[in-house]
Amino acid sequence: MILDIFFIVAGFVFLIKGADWLVGGASGLAKKHNVSDLVIGLTIVAFGTSAPELVVNLIASVDKHSDIVFGNIIGSNNFNLFFILGTVALIFPVTVQRSMIRKEIPFSLAITLLLLVLSNAILGQKENILTRFEAFIFLLLFIVFLYYTFKQSAKEENIETIKTKPMTTAKIWALIVMGLSLLVAGGRMVVTGAENIALDLGISEKIIALTIVAAGTSLPELVTSVVAASKKNSDIAIGNVVGSNIFNILFILSVSGLIHPVTYVTSFNREMLLLIGGTIILILYMFVGKRYKIDRWEGALLLGVFLAYTIFLIQQEL
Numbered sequence: 494m495i496l497d498i499f500f501i502v503a504g505f506v507f508l509i510k511g512a513d514w515l516v517g518g519a520s521g522l523a524k525k526h527n528v529s530d531l532v533i534g535l536t537i538v539a540f541g542t543s544a545p546e547l548v549v550n551l552i553a554s555v556d557k558h559s560d561i562v563f564g565n566i567i568g569s570n571n572f573n574l575f576f577i578l579g580t581v582a583l584i585f586p587v588t589v590q591r592s593m594i595r596k597e598i599p600f601s602l603a604i605t606l607l608l609l610v611l612s613n614a615i616l617g618q619k620e621n622i623l624t625r626f627e628a629f630i631f632l633l634l635f636i637v638f639l640y641y642t643f644k645q646s647a648k649e650e651n652i653e654t655i656k657t658k659p660m661t662t663a664k665i666w667a668l669i670v671m672g673l674s675l676l677v678a679g680g681r682m683v684v685t686g687a688e689n690i691a692l693d694l695g696i697s698e699k700i701i702a703l704t705i706v707a708a709g710t711s712l713p714e715l716v717t718s719v720v721a722a723s724k725k726n727s728d729i730a731i732g733n734v735v736g737s738n739i740f741n742i743l744f745i746l747s748v749s750g751l752i753h754p755v756t757y758v759t760s761f762n763r764e765m766l767l768l769i770g771g772t773i774i775l776i777l778y779m780f781v782g783k784r785y786k787i788d789r790w791e792g793a794l795l796l797g798v799f800l801a802y803t804i805f806l807i808q809q810e811l
Contacts, residue, residue: 494693500686505709507679508545511672512713516541518668521660542717543737545710547745548680554749559756561684562749563612564702565710567764570605570738571703572711574771575799580715581722581730582792588727589786594779597735602772604634604742609765612757621757628750635743683709700806703764711737731787767802771795 519541540547546569553561581587611627614620660668687701714737721729749755779785 494690497686497689497693500682501690501705501709504679504682504686505545505712507675507682508548508710509712511675511677511679512541512544513672514668515544515672515676518660518665518672521665522669524659525662525665542713542733543740543745544676545679545713546741547748548676549683549706549710550745550749551752552677552680552684554752554755556684557753558684558688558698560697560699560758561687561702561706562746562755563757563761564699565706566741566746567761567768568703568707569711569741571764571768571771571799571802572707573714573734573737574768574775575795575802576708577711577715577718578731578734578787579792579795579799581718581734582787582795583789584719584722585725585727586789587722587731587787587792589731589779590728591785593731593735594776594785597732597739598772598776600638601735601738602769602776604631604739605765605769605772608742608746609762609769612765613759613762621759623746623750623755623757625751625754628747628755631743631747632751635740635747638739638743699758699760703806704803771798 546565549565550562553559553565578587608623608631612621612623614622683706687706688698690705691698691701714733718730718733721727721733746755775787778791
């Protein structure tokens with residue numbers, strides 16, 4: 494089992510470094526072809542922070558590990574909402590824009606509710622399964638969301654430029670190839686390690702996916718949000734969390750479902766309801782208090798909920 498743990502840790506390192514190299518190479522390639530900083534930021538950089546989740550899910554989907562596919566997405570979203578946002582608020586109180594409270598956060602809630610409905614066969618399906626057609630619906634919603642994001646960002650006056658040094662063509666393609674190679678290798682190592690640990694400990698792949706895999710693949714989001722919070726850039730800190738949760742469901746889960754229909758076990762409903770409940774409380778607090786801010790004590794509360802949930806989750810398996 495020690496070797497499996499090493500595999501998972503090394504896999505996470507490969508995933509994070511691979512995403513970093515891929516973003517660097519892709520940004521350099523885009524610059525050479527005069528692609529704007531806005532497009533680079535909204536596509537390449539955004540994709541880079543979610544690349545670990547995407548690669549792990551693609552491999553898990555091909556191998557038909559449905560629990561890892563769903564567990565990684567739901568677990569990552571809960572990790573983002575409770576752990577990352579809680580940690581960020583503890584470092585520096587987070588100010589939330591009214592537009593995000595009225596649009597992006599409710600949209601994240603809506604697609605989570607839609608996922609809960611479709612996955613539980615509430616609309617008349619014979620099985621609890623995310624079909625290819627339903628996955629395609631999520632992908633269409635992702636395209637709509639991406640278009641909306643482009644339109645909104647184009648209206649912003651102050652858009653931070655993506656600073657990249659000029660690179661040779663050879664270096665650009667070397668970074669892209671090495672980045673993709675590390676992502677594939679890291680994803681395979683994480684899935685294999687998670688599967689073996691579950692077998693060795695006699696616990697479900699679901700628990701491994703909801704905890705170890707979800708936390709590990711969310712490390713880029715954690716680093717990005719913490720760094721943004723330390724620089725008092727609340728928009729990036731919370732925008733990264735909300736955007737990642739939307740990206741995970743609409744893009745990563747949809748692509749996984751298009752590769753192979755994903756079976757949903759109803760025991761995931763607990764985690765889905767936790768995610769939905771946390772989002773609703775966040776929205777209600779902002780509207781009722783009209784403070785549009787997450788204070789340190791609220792960050793501590795989010796972390797406390799996540800810790801209690803994790804302990805409960807582990808005890809259920811022992």
